[in-house]
Amino acid sequence: MASIKFIPCSLLALVVLFSAADGQLRPDFYAATCTNLASIVRGAMVTAVSAERRMGASVLRLHFHDCFVQGCDGSVLLNDLPPFVGEKSAANNLNSLRGFDVIDGIKASVEAACPGVVSCADILALAARDGTVLLGGPTWAVPLGRRDSTNASFNLASVDLPAPSANVSDLIAAFGRKGFTPREMAALSGAHTVGFAQCRSFRERLYKDGSVDPVFADKLKANCPASGPAGDSFLEPLDVLTASVFDNNYYHNLAVRRGLLHSDQEMYSGTGTEYLAGVVNQYRGSSTLFFAEFAAAMVKMGSIDPLTGAAGQVRAKCRFVNH
Ligand code: HEM
Ligand SMILES: *[C@@H]1O[C@H](CO)[C@@H](O)[C@H](O)[C@H]1NC(C)=O
Ligand SMILES: *[C@@H]1O[C@H](CO)[C@@H](O)[C@H](O)[C@H]1NC(C)=O
Secondary structure: OHHHHOOOOHHHHHHHHHHHOOOOOOOOOOOOOOOHHHHHHHHHHHHHHHOOOHHHHHHHHHHHHHHHOOOOOOOOOOOOOEEEOHHOOOOOOOOOOOOOHHHHHHHHHHHOOOOOOHHHHHHHHHHHHHHHHHHHOOHHHOEEEEOOOOOOOOOHHHHHHOOOOOOOHHHHHHHHHHHOOOHHHHHHHHHHHHOOOEHHHHHHHHOOOOOOHHHHHHHHHHOOOOOOOOOOOEEEEOOOOOOOOOHHHHHHHHHHHOOOOOHHHHHHHOOOOEEEHHHHHHHOOOHHHHHHHHHHHHHHHOOOOOEEEOOOEEOOOEEEEEO
């Protein structure tokens, strides 16, 4: 870092110029065109998270589901418009994803301040960062300049998003397809230190998993009976210790077999996971390390296949393609 200050200004300017021409994302993308963007998004997220802490988690998840399915292009936000079926109806998202109203509200405020300039995909990336920070997590500079898709993919939402029943090889493969190392996957999964899951997402784990703490499982069985639809949508915190605080307790839970999802526990207890279990132990021992690696992985996740330059569009409303 120290060496950076010796690089002549002209060279730095050149670097900035090149990265822009390259279609790269950059944190100051809207510096001239939407000066108040960051404060508008942050203000709206403060209101949303004060009203309901869980919203910080819900918006973070929305960004993940956007980025893993045809890139961070706001595709997850598009409504079904028959015969078009979008990502919202896919099994991983239906009756589960939340936060769409919050994003709509932020978009309306941003459009009022800077009409037609800021994409829904960028608003979502900023809101996910702010949600993380408001729950006590790390911050990072959000690279910007994404544009919005004109379509979405119901099929890819089923293919590219891992299921809670996934084993560790499935998970490593799913994250590998998006360019992540197993270590980065372990860091990103730490997002499950906040928010909730429904019984239908962890039922099998309570009744069939060998890798679950029986005391923990028995307690959860009370509201999540062995077969549905009874209890299907009953909510439990992904982090049994501190559901509304972004900390490293997720990893503490894994070490005592109290991960809520089968997929969570697989990172510690799955077959051949000595390496990943070691990473979990490192994050468990140092929230500073976890925060740093989570933030870096979020920047990387936010950079998956963005539409830039003249590709795509800036949607006027996040739920609909412009006419
Ligand atoms: C490792 C693979 C992953 C799997 C299998 C997975 C699966 C799930 C499932 C099943 C739920 C609960 C859904 C429900 O029951 O309605 C959930 C919630 C959540 N996920 Fe993941 N997830 C994964 C990775 C991630 C990543 C990488 C992030 C973000 C960086 C993330 C953020 C969240 C958040 C914050 C929630 C809580 C949302 C809320 O309370 O509204 N997840 N995830
Ligand atoms: C969405 O649009 C992109 C870019 O035009 C295209 O490559 C992709 O195949 C389209 N996806 C679907 C599901 O139509
Ligand atoms: C993981 O699950 C997949 C199916 O999702 C299965 O094909 C594979 O054999 C499993 N791997 C291990 C190591 O259990």
